Amino acid sequence: MTPQKSIWEKLQEIDRRILYLILAIAVTVPLWIPAKLPVIPDSTSMDLYGQLMSVPEDKTVFVQSDWTVSTRGESQGHLEALLRILMARRIKFVIYAAADPQAPQVFRNVILGLNQEREARGLPPYRQWEDYIDLGAFLNAEGTLNSIGQDVRKLFGPRRSADTEGRERPVLESPVLSRVQKIGDAGLYVVVTASATIDVAVQRISGKTKLAAMTTGVVFPSVLPFYQSGQVVGAAGGLKGVYDMEFLMANGVNVVSPTGKVEAQFPAKAELTAPPLTEIEPKTVTFARGQRYFLSFHAAIVLLIIAVVVGNIGMYKMRKNRRGA
């Protein structure tokens, strides 16, 4: 007669499809639960928000968008948060990709979506040529960033775009780039990436302008040494970074209310003060993709921890039983 299996032994032999089903349910159900969870933003995110809120209005921000939809959960949230801040502050930006040829179509879709959102809320849309320039793709990150660091006007010089009257003109004549002579004239250089292009940007551009990063959770640890050394002035990492940015857009950092009370106080960044984005453009969207996914993220992480704990307890119990037998 076969000895009856203990619950731990049964758990050790659980079918992987049951695990998959549990994960699928745990991740999808919270998507329908709109919850504004509390969060303490990372210092890196607060610094990034502070930098974005302090870019002078006459400066152009350079956005290098090197991600495609395989990392949409994180990177699209990053790009949306970044562009919402720039659009609300009416800061001009130039956007391009330095790695993947699919990336331009992906960021174009994001800009299109944000413009539709703005129009639906009665806000002025961002227009190509006047407010932003889309330069498409440069397929060689190393050479492109080297060239941007050396002479940005020579690199962008041959690129053309339709102006407000539909005429094809050199992008350097646009209001976005007309005042940019060198990369040091940029208000901020932000790399939104899911790959190591941030490393190349640090090697080629840091020291010449302020460099910030918005990366996936996997890439984020590799940005931290550059943040500690001051080569990267602010960074948002992973889905937590998306939610941090949305939380900061809604609440600001260490804002003093009219009553003198400090709202959204963060002792780790006591010296930093930045107003919420809604103070500048009340109708702008703050909580969006990050909020939608954050509860699912909680569920996935908790499930992962439970899986490790249960797996180890099962192993321990089975070993103990074997020794006893």
Place this chain on the structure above:
Amino acid sequence: MIPLAQAPPITFWGVQPGSGEMWVKIVVALVVCLLIMFGLTFLPNAGRKAVVWGFTFAGGLFYVLLWIVPTPINRGPSDLPRPGEEFGFWLQDALPHIVNSANILTAFLLGLGIYSLLRVHLGRIAKRQPDREFSAILLVCMVVMAGFGYADWIMRRFGEGREKLELMQNWTPVQYAFDLMFDGLLQQMDAAMFSMIAFFILSAAYRAFRIRSVESTVLMASALILMLSLLGALVALWNGGVDAMAVALNLPNASVDLKEAHFLNNFKLNEVANWVRSFLQVPALRALEFGVGLGALAMGLRLWLGLEKGGISA
């Protein structure tokens, strides 16, 4: 127009877009390149190696010189080189052309990929090999996607009333078709493929992540701290508990509004996670990247000088 708004002057390398001169130069460059490539096919093996090594060395030499030779910083449009600075100015001027050439070479890889796909899959269909229907689907999808993609690009870039196409209500069937294929199918499938990793991670965490040694215990403890620190709700709960404990113990400077520092602050989850990141993770990463950098430098030198086995020297 302010001076900075002026585009760089048109040189030999940058002609007026759409002009006859542009098309002449494109055709001449194409013919010359084809002739050179045809000529290179007659080279013996030893000669081919020399050509490949020569191009590799010249390409690397440019960047080595750019690194070594001082180049102007924050150069203005009217800045001229002083005696001895000419070479640095020349190197900086050449850089965008080198980068554009590299971009064009990278684009050739796309053409090479398309050629390779066509050769393999058309061959499979022609020879009526098993699973040829998948090859047919791949080729049809590639042609249809590229066709609609180009049609959409041309309409948005050069078509009548192109500015109206930014609004969805003005889209033509071309935009809808491209949207369906790129955003509706390709991107969703791409995202779905990537998200499947989560299932394998969970399965691996359950079955393979076992605490069998001191090292694996340390690894798991630090991973646990970092993972928990990502959960905003849990961090808020934990930190609230620490503050309440500080107040209950009547620690000096303890207060519930977090204005003052107290010793127990060190045990807040985000602080512990920050310590792990700053004092364990980042130094380890620095050491790792330093080693990787040295390795890349050694490998780069070997490739540049043609010493790498399996490369030019093979």
